[in-house]
Amino acid sequence: MQIGRVVIFISVDSNDIQGKTYLCRFFYLVNALGHMSFISHSGYGYSKKLCEDVASWFLNKYYPRHKIDVDIVHRGLKCDGVYGYCDVNGVYTKRPRAFLIDLQANMQREMYTRILLHELTHLAQWVDGSLQWNDEKLYYCREPVEKYDYRDQPHEIEARHNETVLYDLYMTEMCGVPAVKLVRGSFPNRLCAL
Numbered sequence: 001m002q003i004g005r006v007v008i009f010i011s012v013d014s015n016d017i018q019g020k021t022y023l024c025r026f027f028y029l030v031n032a033l034g035h036m037s038f039i040s041h042s043g044y045g046y047s048k049k050l051c052e053d054v055a056s057w058f059l060n061k062y063y064p065r066h067k068i069d070v071d072i073v074h075r076g077l078k079c080d081g082v083y084g085y086c087d088v089n090g091v092y093t094k095r096p097r098a099f100l101i102d103l104q105a106n107m108q109r110e111m112y113t114r115i116l117l118h119e120l121t122h123l124a125q126w127v128d129g130s131l132q133w134n135d136e137k138l139y140y141c142r143e144p145v146e147k148y149d150y151r152d153q154p155h156e157i158e159a160r161h162n163e164t165v166l167y168d169l170y171m172t173e174m175c176g177v178p179a180v181k182l183v184r185g186s187f188p189n190r191l192c193a194l
């Protein structure tokens, strides 16, 4: 697998004429097997390198032949009571390829990695077609998820499971840390990742 890491450019947008509000957005190309996915990220309270490393590792490993755009925004989500969201970006289609991931700012490194992998699992569910919108209802494997409580929804069960599996795999492949030495278990008193 060919992995390319190219930081393309940084754009700075001023949101008001006084220049008090600036948003920096970083763009990053994932080039695997000649196909290109696109990662952009912005916000505060996060490691740009960790964001790029985790997202590009995931896309290169599981979607080297896809062209996927993912925009990762870091901001305060505590009022929402969540650590992350993953949504289709723009108009929903049956085969979405553009995604928006929102992440809580100022997460500890391990928590950040796990939550991002949780949200990337949802991205994968959208790309693979197991997660779909139909008649304003969310379906997982053609079953409406609304009949379950949030924690029992099958796409969330899969994402929580993958948090640990993918984290172990990522740490083993990227950091050389044997999975057996990793601390397992859920986070006490954690907010939810949707």
Ligand SMILES: [Zn+2]
Residues within 6 Å of the ligand: 118, 122, 155, 156, 159, 193, 194
């Ligand atoms: Zn989730």
